Amino acid sequence: MRIPDKTKPYRYSLWEKLYLPAIFSGLKVTISHFFKNIRKSPFTIEYPEKRRDYGNRYRGYHILTTRPDGSLKCVACYMCATACPAQCIHIEAAEHPDPNVEKYPVVYEIDMLRCVFCGYCVDACPENAIIMSNTYDMAYFSRKDSIAGIDDLRKPFTVSQEWLGYRPYFPEERKVDLVKMAKERGPVAA
């Protein structure tokens, strides 16, 4: 590899030395953009009247999903809290009166100022109990307000589809026979 030990600065071309031609060609560009922007709206948007469409995977404010009877799907298994890289989920569990459901959360809090909106909690949940919406404009007057409890996070599960953000997907092509695979690989071992 050739490694030069001197620098060779750029030599101006005649076009550049003349100064004006380049200025005019630049002006042509800006003027053409001016007319283009009059014809069609520019790429900036008038927030908050208009919002950008961030697609249906946006990682925003969390939602705790509910069963048809309105109770939380969450079984307080602490998987999301364990997976959270920011350690911002706080759960307190209690025994559920219904014997079919083992536990439920009495306290479920997410500190939105600590949260990095990575979606690991959604990936970790085995019950589809926590998903995300595409709400991103959160602002608080005090740190206390930023801690979202069950009431803030509980939203009816029938929210419109446009409102939902990051949540589990069901890709078709990865449906391999896991039982067979596990047998081939041997027992689950670290």
Add this chain to the structure above:
Amino acid sequence: MDKKLPVWVRAQDNYAGKVELEHDVDIPTWIVDSSVSKELLSDLYREEKFDMLLDLCGVDYPGREKRFDVVYHLYSFSTGKRLRVKVPVSEDRCEVDSVVDIWKAADWFEREAYDMFGIKFKGHPALRRILTHEGFVGHPLRKDYDPGKRWQLEEDKIYKPVFLNLPPEEDSMFERMTINIGPSHPAMHGTFRLMAVLEGEVIVDSDVEIGYLHRCFEKMAETHPWQQVVPYTDRLNYCSAFINNVAYCKTVEDMLGLELPPKAIWGRMVLMELSRIMDHCVCNGTTLVDVGALTNFWYFFEIREEIYSLLTKCFGSRLTVAGCRIGGFQHDLPPDFIDLCKHLLEIIPPLIEDIDKLVTHNRIWLDRSVGISAISGKEAINWGWTGPCLRASGVQFDLRKNEPYYWYDKVDFDIPVFYGGDVYDRYRVRMAEIKESLKIVRQLVEQGIPDGPYAVDDYHVMLPPKDMVYNQMESMIYHFKLIFEGMRVPPGERYGYLEGANGELGFYIVSDGSPNPYRIKVRPPCFPIFSTFSRLIRNQTVADAIITLGGLNIIAGELER
């Protein structure tokens, strides 16, 4: 050199029994006694032509008699070889010889190792803290330092500048004056503090203080499971977060010996090139704003905005994408991915052309940037430069071509090189690289998305798909084990590297087989580049210092970790 030590080492008596070869490692590794380390390293520089010190860091093994390892990563431009040199030192004689007079790049790296581990470097011109505050007590990356510990910063212990190259004062028209710019000054692009000694308007010497954005990434990584480190890597070079994700995941995948499915590789390549475009857009856009060329900024940011839209549709976030997982992606690419890419390929080239017409040949910009803070290729290498800045100094070095990874040897692209080594050529390299990256993306898009899975189906590494977790017992167990116990990486170490937007982005990872990484050292490309800043701006004016900083593309998140 891989199997046996070279003759010149074996022939010298003073190396007898003091240089050993380590076996079963990713790159050739020598373990060297600290009494001969300096001698050996300077011999390596001369005999084996290791002209670049890529990285220097410490690793702490509290159980060992010689507690610390000082690890040097070397690269040779003439032979293309890499070498790792480890120098173990004990806690009570925690000292090695400084190598600043061989490689200038060692200056800041040694200060960092001192700051983080308390390893002293004999002969360093001014060994002092670099990333932590002056009032900090202890050395944070030592294993016995509690990660949860907090310090109250004292105002009287502030950084005092050290001017090492101050020429003697001569009779001059002007009186000398020291000025301070930053840390929160709009021209400093982040939070750097520049203290410059001026004579009139000319900087005769300067010193920079960094560390305002130090978030102890490396310590945090040691307290998190492997997969959970990914969101942290986003926050290194936040202008091209995706490249950091890939660099980290790729290194761990190589440690695990995982073979990625073609779709994951394809997707990573496309998104990495788009991230590179984005990074160059931000760098060139803001540099030009510094000289008052504001219009092009909107054009550059239109490109960036559109690429962000694509990233949001893929991973759900704009800046901190956290898109990769060790083993592939967490989710499949969206079904309209190809169409979105085609849309980008349509709108980006005309915008780049417009910017070219607007500024590249504009005399005002040329007069401001040509010949400013020029550095030759040879000197840049000694300072540890890589990436676009080095290519602007005439060295045709790009890891995508020199040591191809993924499918970079299968796509057709060029490495733009310019010879000015100045601000203008750094700008031109980036403009040319945007076009080359578009070329790569176009070829990949024409090739089409490969069929198949988007991640490995090894459920000791990746979470199984959700529908299987809900419905199958085995998947549930895998899921449960992975979340609560984390994945394991076999004990060992690896230096993984790829071409980041700023240069060689390296991850030196040590694993001890536990659920968390034992040590992660990032080699941030802009760290050695920024250490050159004082040298670059010497005898330039203050205004030139500002555009020099813009043109180097220093990203505080990556610099200070």
